[in-house]
Amino acid sequence: MTYTLVIDEQTTGTVVLPASLPLAGQTMAAFGSLFVPCRIVSSASLTNEAVIAHDVARRLRIPFAAEVHVFLTDEAVHFGPLVGIFTAGFTTSPNRPVGTRSLFFAxxxxxxxxxxxxxxxxxxPHIDWNNGMVNGYFYTERGWERHLVPLPTAVYNRLPNRRIENAQPFHTITETLQTRYGIPVFNGHFFNKADIYRRLSTHPxxxxxLPATAAHITAKTIEQFLHRYAEAYIKPADGSLGRGIYHLAKKSGAYECxxxxxxxxxxTLTFPTAMAVWHHLLAAAPLHRCVIQQAIPLLTVRGRPVDFRVHTNKDGQNAWQVSAMAAKIAGKESLTTHIRSGGTVKTLEEIFPDPGERQALISRLCDAALTLSRCLEETLDAFIGEIGFDFGIDRDGNVWMFEANSKPGRSIFHHPKLKEADEQTVRLPLAYAIHLSKTAITAPEALWP
Structure with missing residues (x-):
């Protein structure tokens, strides 16, 4: 339940809450990491409002009135929560503080x-560690505004790429927020294909x-994969957007790359032996940072392979749910279904007009996505609130997971019929952040056992 926060300009030093909230002698109000002593009273005349005196709101650095949650501990009444979205690439523009990504963050x-x-x-650059404050960007009806606020109650990591994420300053910040301040950070790291496959392969x-996948690529590995599956892909373990992918096939005794x-x-290059392919790849790609994966004979639409992007999110009750689903059809002669390689996005209704067939496929994809989400969460020592899966379905109807992304791209949402899913996938991370905030405030032992 949320309450309308009212900042009262006529009173001082007081917080008034609805009588339905079970107060137990709390003597402080809290916002983010800030605590302020004050008088806290109940009022039977209030139902869905929380009234806070202007001086208390100012000392707490509450930037403006809003709909808030109220969390109670033995000592304090917590307003908020205060959720921080952590990213990089800030500009000096007041209207586009993170350049082209400003629209998404708005x-x-x-x-x-x-x-x-x-x-x-x-x-x-916006964190003042000495005073425990952040000069953050808020998006309001008036546009972007800067407000000095306390350290948040939960952080959603939206660093834009692996290079920045792996830089020591950013790694140190997320570690410090969690270990020193007890602030949960979710989706803290990009996934690595080899690591994800290794972790998931232990779950029956x-x-x-899971397609057969190997992280140590040698001429023998290539030979074994092509002997067993006829086709395989070599992919960067830390890659994205379809970059650096090689398709290998064995045809009439020759090796095609x-x-x-x-x-x-x-x-397309042709080689006489697997050893020759390997030598070519050694010179062309950082094989020590790649995986080789079994190729799956995919369903096709108008003769072109199709795979599926499925987003899952944690909700405000800490439960996984499927939040978006779309089909991606490969471009002409493309190696992948990525849009930047000529692929196109379609809704499932557009390519599976038969309701029975479509619902059966949706059910299989949902079951796979939710099962994999729960298993990934179990195996990773981190808070995960969002995953983007790339699935394939073979000609026998089996579902295969090609990739899991902790910071999934959003190109599928350019499709006009995915507007509702687009909104859901940006709303649910905030809902999950509220759950994490409440738990960190009222039962931190559940997050940090």
Whole structure:
């Protein structure tokens, strides 16, 4: 339940709450990491409002009135929560503080009206560690605004790429927030394909979804994969957007290697042996940072392979749910279904008009996505609130997981019929942040056993 926060300009030093809230002698009000002593009383005349004196609100650094959640501990009444979205790449523009990504973050922060609380955008330069404050960016009806607020109650990591994430300053910040201040950070790291496969392969319930994958690529590995599966892919373990992918096939005793050149054309090379393929790849790709994966004979639409992007999110009750689903059809002669390689996005209704067939496929994809989400969460020592899966379905109807992304791309949401799913996938991370905030405030032992 949320309450309308009213900042009272006529009173001082007092917080008035509805009588329905079970107060127990609390003597402080809290916002983020700040605590202020004050008088806290109940009023039978209030139902869905929380009234806070202007001086208390000012000392707590509450930036403006809003719909808020109220969490109670033995000592304090906590307003908020205060959720920080951590990213990088800030500019000096007041209207586009993170350049082209500003529109996405504005859409994300606007969802705070739907879930309650306060959400803001910040980066490393905006933290004042000495005073425990952040000069964050809020998105309001007036546009972007800066407000000095306390350290947040939960942080959603939206660092834009692995290079920045792996830089020591950013790694140190997320570690410090969690270990020193007890602030949960979710989706803290990009996934690594080899690591994810290794972790999931120990779970019997998800092994049927996993294509054969190996992280140590040698001429023998290539020979074994092509002997057993006829086709395979070599992919960067830390790659994205379909970059650096090689398709290998064994045809009539020869070894074929297809890849996309820098200018966009697909090139095919033929080699007499697996050893020759390996030597070529050694010179062309950082094989020590790649995986080799069994190729799956995919369903096709108008003769072109199709795979599926499925988003899952944790909700405000800490439960996984499927939040978005779309089909991606490969471009002509493309190695992958990625849009930047000529792929197109379709809704499942557009390519599976038969309701029975479509619902059966949706059910299989949902079962796979939710099972994999729960298993990934179990195996990773981290808070995970969002995953984007790339699935394939073979000609026998089996579901295969090709990739799991902790910071999934959003290109599928350019499709006009996925607007509702787009909004849901930006609203649910804030809802999950509220759950994490409440738990960190009222039962921290559940997060940090």
């Amino acid at each position: 859409k994300l922060l606007a969802q705070q009206k739907q879930v309650g609380g306060f959400a803001f955008l910040f980066g490393a 319930q998800v092994k049927p979804y 297809r890849f996309r050149e820098e200018h966009g054309d697909v090139k």
